[in-house]
Structure formats: C-alpha cells, structure tokens
Amino acid sequence: MTTPAKLKGPPTAAEQPSWVSCTNCRSLVYGKRYKRLLNVCPECGTHARLDAPARIAQLFDEGSVVPLDVPETQINPLDFVDQRPYAERLTQARHKTGQQDAVLAVRGRIENRPLTAAVMDFRFFGGSLGVAAGEAVTTAAETALRDRTPLLLVTASGGARMQEGALSLMQMAKTSNALAELDEAGLLTVTLVTDPTYGGVAASFATLSDVVVAEPGARMGFAGPRVIEQTIRQKLPEGFQTAEFLRDHGLVDGVWERSELRPKLARLLAVADTPGPEWGGGESDPVVRDSQLLDQLPAWDCVQLAREAERPTTLEHIGYWLDGFVELTGDRAGEECAAIVGGIGRLDDLPVMVIGHQKGHTTAELVRRNFGMPSPAGYRKAARLMRLAAKLRLPVVTLIDTPGAYPGITAEETGQSGAIAENLRLMGSLPVPVVAVVTGEGGSGGALALGVADRVLICANATYSVISPEGCAAILWKNATEAAVAADELALDAASLLRLGVVDGVIPEPEGGGHTDTTTMSDAVRRAVVVALRELRSAPDVEGSTVSPVPARRRRFRSFGLAET
Numbered sequence: 406m407t408t409p410a411k412l413k414g415p416p417t418a419a420e421q422p423s424w425v426s427c428t429n430c431r432s433l434v435y436g437k438r439y440k441r442l443l444n445v446c447p448e449c450g451t452h453a454r455l456d457a458p459a460r461i462a463q464l465f466d467e468g469s470v471v472p473l474d475v476p477e478t479q480i481n482p483l484d485f486v487d488q489r490p491y492a493e494r495l496t497q498a499r500h501k502t503g504q505q506d507a508v509l510a511v512r513g514r515i516e517n518r519p520l521t522a523a524v525m526d527f528r529f530f531g532g533s534l535g536v537a538a539g540e541a542v543t544t545a546a547e548t549a550l551r552d553r554t555p556l557l558l559v560t561a562s563g564g565a566r567m568q569e570g571a572l573s574l575m576q577m578a579k580t581s582n583a584l585a586e587l588d589e590a591g592l593l594t595v596t597l598v599t600d601p602t603y604g605g606v607a608a609s610f611a612t613l614s615d616v617v618v619a620e621p622g623a624r625m626g627f628a629g630p631r632v633i634e635q636t637i638r639q640k641l642p643e644g645f646q647t648a649e650f651l652r653d654h655g656l657v658d659g660v661w662e663r664s665e666l667r668p669k670l671a672r673l674l675a676v677a678d679t680p681g682p683e684w685g686g687g688e689s690d691p692v693v694r695d696s697q698l699l700d701q702l703p704a705w706d707c708v709q710l711a712r713e714a715e716r717p718t719t720l721e722h723i724g725y726w727l728d729g730f731v732e733l734t735g736d737r738a739g740e741e742c743a744a745i746v747g748g749i750g751r752l753d754d755l756p757v758m759v760i761g762h763q764k765g766h767t768t769a770e771l772v773r774r775n776f777g778m779p780s781p782a783g784y785r786k787a788a789r790l791m792r793l794a795a796k797l798r799l800p801v802v803t804l805i806d807t808p809g810a811y812p813g814i815t816a817e818e819t820g821q822s823g824a825i826a827e828n829l830r831l832m833g834s835l836p837v838p839v840v841a842v843v844t845g846e847g848g849s850g851g852a853l854a855l856g857v858a859d860r861v862l863i864c865a866n867a868t869y870s871v872i873s874p875e876g877c878a879a880i881l882w883k884n885a886t887e888a889a890v891a892a893d894e895l896a897l898d899a900a901s902l903l904r905l906g907v908v909d910g911v912i913p914e915p916e917g918g919g920h921t922d923t924t925t926m927s928d929a930v931r932r933a934v935v936v937a938l939r940e941l942r943s944a945p946d947v948e949g950s951t952v953s954p955v956p957a958r959r960r961r962f963r964s965f966g967l968a969e970t
Contacts, residue, residue, distance in 0.1 A: 427451055443663045452620045452663055454600060456502070457509040457526035460559055464667060465522075470513040473521075475505070475544045478536040485568040494530075494568075502529050506537035507562070510545040512552070516671035521549040522557040525599075525606070534605045535566035539576025542610055546583035555593040555674055556584075560611045560625075564604020577609035584613045591796050593676060597666065598625050598648065598657065615793050616673060616733060617657045619648035625657075655735030655742075655782060672729040676749060676756040676797050684755055685939035691929045692862060692910035692936070694903070699865070699911060701900040705889035708874055708897070710866035711845045715920035717927050719746055719761030719804045722844070725924070726931035727752055727759060733790055740819075742783030744775045744807070747790045749799065753935060758794035760787050760855060761804030764845070777846075778811040781824035784854050788824075788831050800838040800938050803855040804930075808873065810851030825854045832857035833962070836953045838941035840934055842912070843867045844919075847897075859958050860937040861907070863899045864930070865914040869907065870897035906965070 425439045426432070429451040434442075443463055444453040455463070461470055485491040499505060507529040512521045523545035525532045532538075542558070549556040565573045587594050596611050598619035607625050611617070619625065626633075626646040634641055644650045648660045661669055693699055702710075710716075723730055727750030735741045747760035764770070764777035771777075779787075787803075794801045810821055832839060832855075841858035847869030863869060872880075874892035879885040896902070899911045912933045919926035941954065 428453060445663055450621060452600070452622060454527060454561070456528055457504070457524040457559075460524050460599075461509065461511060461513075461522070463663070464557075464559075464670070465511075465513040465515060466517060470511050473510040473512060473541075473544055473548055475510055475537075475541045478540050479572070481568075482536070482572055483568065483570050485570075487568075491568040498529050502526060504529055506535065506541065507532045508538045508541035508545075510541040510548070512548060512554070515667055515674060518671055518674035518677075519552070520555045520557055520674060521545050521552065522559065524559040525561040527561040527563075527601075530566060531564075532560075532562035532606070533564060533566035533573075534562060534576050534609075535569045535573050536576060538566070539573075539579050542576075542580045543583045546580070546587060549592060550586055550590055553590075553592065555595065555677070556587060556614075557670070558594070558596045558610060558614060559599060560596060560602040560606055561599045562602055562604065562606035562611075564606065574605065577605045580610040581613055584610055588796060591798060593673065593797060595670065595673060597661075598623050598651075600624055603627070603629055612656075612737075615796070616731075617737075618659045618661050618669075619651060619657050620663060621648055621660055623648045625651060652734065653741060655740040655786070656737060658733040658735060659731075669731055672731050673749065675729060675751065676799060678754075679756065679798075680754050682943055684942065685753060685935045688753075688932050688935045688939070690932065690936040692912055692933050693865075694910045696900045696903040696911075699900040699903070701898065702866070703889075704868075704892040704895070704898045704901070705874070707866050707868050707899070708888075708892050710918045710920075711868045713918055713920045714766055715923070716806070716845050717919060717923040718765065719759075719763045719806065719844075721923065722761070722804055722927050722930055723748075723750065723759055725927040726934075727757075728754075730759075733793075734786070736782040736785035737789060738782070738785060740780070740782030740785075742775075742780045742786060743773055744777050744779040744811070745783035745787050747787060752802070752931070752938070755938065756797075756799050757802055757938075758790055758799045759802045759804070760790055761844075762807040762852075762855070764806060775811055777807045778809060779807065779851060779854075780811050780813075780816050781819045781821050784810075784824040784828050787855060788828055791828075791831055791835060795835050795837055798837055800840070800942070801835060801858075802934055802938075803839070803841045803858065805841060805843045805847050805852045805855050805869075806845030806867075807848050807851045808846050809848035810854070825850045828854040829857055833959055834955055836955060838938055838954060839958070840937045840941070842930055842934065843869050843908070844930065848873060857958070857962065859941055859954055859961070860909050862910050862912055862933055862937065863902060863908045864912045864919060864926070865899050866918050867899060868892075868897040869902055870895050 422436045427446040430449040432448040481492045523542040594614040596614035596617045600623040602625040624646045651657045730750035732748040746763045762777045839858040841856045843863040874888040877891040878887040902908045915922035
C-alpha cells in the first residue's frame with residue numbers, strides 16, 4: 406500500500422494573495438472576497454480550476470476527511486523516454502504537488518452524510534489516467550462498495566497517460582467495471598465534471614455515474630476541439646463541449662454553480678434515508694373509488710377543463726409537495742426534451758423519483774415545452790430515471806398531462822414508437838412501487854408511456870383516451886366539429902374510466918376545476934399519492950423487497966378487456 410497523501414487545505418491567510426486576477430476577464434478581485442466566493446469571479450462568473458486538496462476542502466465537512474490506502478502500482482512500466490525520462494517527470498510532479506499521482510481517494514461527509522470520493526488533480530500530468538490514477542479511482546469505488554456509501558467522482562483530465570501505453574488504456578475498463586459493481590449493489594454514484602475532462606476519463610467512469618453534473622463552463626468530450634477541427638476541417642460552434650452545451654444536448658443532468666454543490670450533493674445523498682413502515686400513517690385518503698359517488702360532467706366539458714391553461718403543472722406539483730428536489734435532465738444520448746421533467750425529492754421524508762409531462766402557462770413556456778408533447782428523447786430520459794429509481798429502490802410517481810407524443814418528422818426519425826414501447830415494457834418490470842396520476846390530458850400512447858403503474862389515479866376533470874376527440878371525429882365522423890359527440894362516445898372522463906377499471910380512483914378537484922384553487926388541487930394529489938404509496942410499501946409482496954411487485958402490476962393490465970365471468 407502507498408502511504409495516504411496528506412491533504413493540504415486551502416491557502417492560509419498569509420498564503421492568500423491580496424488581489425487575484427481572473428484568468429478570463431482579467432478583473433482584479435480582493436483575495437479574501439475571492440476565497441469567500443469559492444474562487445469564482447464576481448464579474449464574469451468564471452470558475453477557476455481547483456486542485457484536489459482545495460476541492461475536497463470546499464466540498465467536505467471540516468475534519469471529516471480520511472485518505473484511503475491505495476495499493477502500489479508499477480512505476481514507469483515502459484521505461485518511457487521522450488525529451489526527458491518519464492521517471493524524472495514523475496518525480497518532479499510528485500515533488501511539485503505533494504501527491505503520489507493525479508487522484509486523491511478519500512472518505513468523508515457532506516452535510517454529515519457519508520460518502521467516498523475520488524478527486525482528480527489537473528496539476529499532476531494534466532490529470533492523465535495512468536495506472537496509479539486508475540487504481541485510486543477503483544480503490545475508492547471498492548471502498549464505497551464495502552462501506553455501502555455513495556461514490557463521488559470529481560473529474561479533471563486531459564485523457565490517458567501516453568507514457569504508460571496500453572496499461573493506461575486498460576484503466577478505462579478497470580474503472581468502468583468497478584462502477585458496474587456499484588450499480589449491481591444499488592449504490593448511488595455521482596460525477597462532478599470540472600474543467601477540463603477529456604479522453605479516456607470522459608469515455609469511462611466520468612460518464613457512467615447515475616448523476617452527472619458539471620460546473621459552469623467546464624468542458625468535456627472524447628476528443629479535444631483542436632483535434633476535431635483538424636480532422637473534420639470545420640469550425641466548431643460557439644460553446645462546443647462546454648457544460649451548457651452538454652446540458653442542452655442531454656449529456657449531463659445539470660450545470661451547478663460552485664456555491665450549490667454542497668447542498669445539492671447532500672440532497673442526493675439523502676436518498677439512503679428511508680422512513681419506516683409507519684410512513685404516511687396520518688394522511689387521509691381523498692380518492693373516490695365508487696363511480697356512483699361522482700358528479701359526472703359532460704365529457705366535452707371535462708376535455709375543456711383538462712386543457713385549462715392554468716391547471717397546475719408537474720413542476721408546480723413538485724414544488725408544492727416535494728422537499729429537496731433535484732431535477733435530472735437529458736437522455737444521455739445527445740438530446741434533452743423539456744416536455745418531460747423528472748428528478749429525486751422527498752415526499753413527506755420518503756425519497757421518491759417523480760417524472761411527469763410539463764406544459765406551461767404562457768405561450769413562451771408552452772412553445773419551449775412543446776405543449777407537453779414529448780419527443781423520443783423525453784421518453785428515453787424518463788426511462789433512464791426509472792432505471793435509476795429501480796437501482797436505488799426509490800418509489801416512482803408519474804404525473805400525466807399531454808395531448809400525446811409529438812407527431813413530427815424528427816420524432817419518427819429518432820424512434821418515437823420504439824421509445825414509447827420501451828417505456829411500456831420497462832414500467833411493467835420495475836421492481837419498486839409505481840403510482841401514476843393523470844392530472845390533465847391523458848393523450849394516447851404518449852400518456853400510457855408514463856402510465857403502467859400499480860395504482861393509476863385520475864383527477865376529477867382530467868381525461869384519458871386512445872385519441873383526441875377531434876382526431877376521432879375527423880376519422881370516424883369525417884367532421885372534426887363532432888368532437889363533443891366523439892368525446893362522449895370515447896368515455897374519456899374520470900367517472901367512465903373508473904367504471905371501466907382503467908383507473909383505480911378519482912381525486913376530487915375544487916369547484917370549477919383545479920385551476921381555480923391550485924393549492925387545494927395539488928394538496929389533494931399529494932395526499933392521494935402518499936396513501937397509495939403507503940399501501941404499496943406495506944403490502945406483503947413489497948415490504949423488505951423480498952418479492953417483486955411486478956406480477957401484480959402485470960396482472961392488472963392483463964385483465965383489461967376480458968369478459969366478466
């Protein structure tokens with residue numbers, strides 16, 4: 406074992422320069438103020454690079470950090486010499502940084518929540534991934550597995566360490582396998598991408614975490630921009646490979662300011678805090694389960710109320726009844742779809758994954774969210790979050806409000822049908838409790854892609870249908886003006902759906918519709934979800950996760966359409 410590195414903290418008052426010049430805008434910032442701002446320029450917002458000890462000091466609770474023992478690795482395995490011997494360069498880097506290599510592996514706490522971390526240091530050979538760095542990352546992962554703690558990876562790397570040849574290349578597989586073991590064990594992994602993160606690190610452990618976030622302006626990619634431009638002979642777009650570019654292309658879950666890192670990481674770490682079986686015991690159930698007790702409006706009136714622009718959206722429901730919500734974005738395949746939102750939060754102290762369609766109220770919001778009509782990327786994002794929920798044993802709550810999946814050319818080109826089909830299969834197989842609530846429009850397969858659940862509830866003035874009334878009227882009546890007649894024939898209102906058994910219960914709305922009192926409406930949805938999850942968590946086939954809830958969920962959908970005996 407190598408001797409654990411002694412962590413050097415941030416500069417002392419004597420070491421802190423009186424004035425600091427921003428590397429980007431060249432503004433002068435008083436040294437003590439710069440330190441208070443966590444080395445972020447107050448003028449342009451540039452996040453200065455931090456070495457590993459400084460990063461650890463900023464993120465972890467003071468006095469909680471313990472370096473890990475990392476096994477010894479080969480030194481200069483190739484006897485590599487370029488303009489100078491590699492062994493000489495290595496000695497110099499160790500002397501300059503006071504570290505054995507480019508990664509510090511530690512255990513500690515963030516807001517008193519335990520975790521293990523591997524933190525890269527760009528000062529050491531550009532954070533390149535050699536055998537010692539790969540061993541440190543792997544040791545951190547194996548320690549997290551042994552201690553049953555989440556793993557945090559802070560990346561800063563130019564890529565592989567060429568002086569170690571193929572042994573450096575093998576670290577990509579070695580570290581990736583270590584993360585696979587954490588996946589199999591159901592342990593949370595988080596990557597914080599800092600500037601820069603390239604090559605073998607980006608193409609291995611950095612992008613395999615459950616949650617990947619980046620600091621503003623941080624760059625990440627497989628090949629650097631200079632190499633790409635020289636290869637394709639084209640000028641790259643502005644902001645290419647920056648954190649913001651990665652977020653907009655669905656490749657990271659978010660761009661977090663340095664001041665947000667500790668509290669947001671602590672929220673994620675809280676997924677391990679699961680309340681006991683008594684959870685939700687004091688909540689009253691607002692759900693109506695007998696259709697005869699419902700005041701049934703004409704179906705076309707329900708359609709108009711379901712489409713009312715001021716009905717609370719998914720994000721408004723989340724804001725009302727979730728604590729510590731962390732939104733997760735992107736399908737990790739090159740796209741982000743704003744028509745579906747999701748993330749982790751605490752519902753009355755129970756960690757849950759909430760996913761829902763998102764419309765908006767203003768024209769600008771509706772356009773940006775594509776009027777709540779998801780693209781294939783939206784359903785792939787939802788599938789990614791559902792798989793994460795299954796791994797972490799988090800109940801899933803879906804909120805449905807969409808006219809349907811987006812029927813555009815690009816959606817067909819990128820596999821709309823397959824994305825919806827995959828969600829149907831995935832939701833039927835999730836080993837955790839699933840509750841779905843139709844809060845507005847439940848349009849066709851675009852709605853059902855979030856609707857394969859143990860409990861399916863619907864708000865009193867919401868709708869759920871195989872097609873829109875207008876579409877049905879245009880096809881069958883040859884006249885779209887017969888939409889009201891079609892709505893009645895489709896039996897898309899809550900009372901009819903309850904009689905058919907398509908939904909398990911109806912959540913009452915305020916008089917005049919949920920848009921007239923959004924607080925009351927959202928609270929009713931919250932209570933209904935809590936009661937449903939309370940029942941599912943206490944069911945014999947879910948408690949202790951000894952038996953999967955999947956068979957009962959599949960039986961529920963298997964029975965639809967069978968003749969009564």
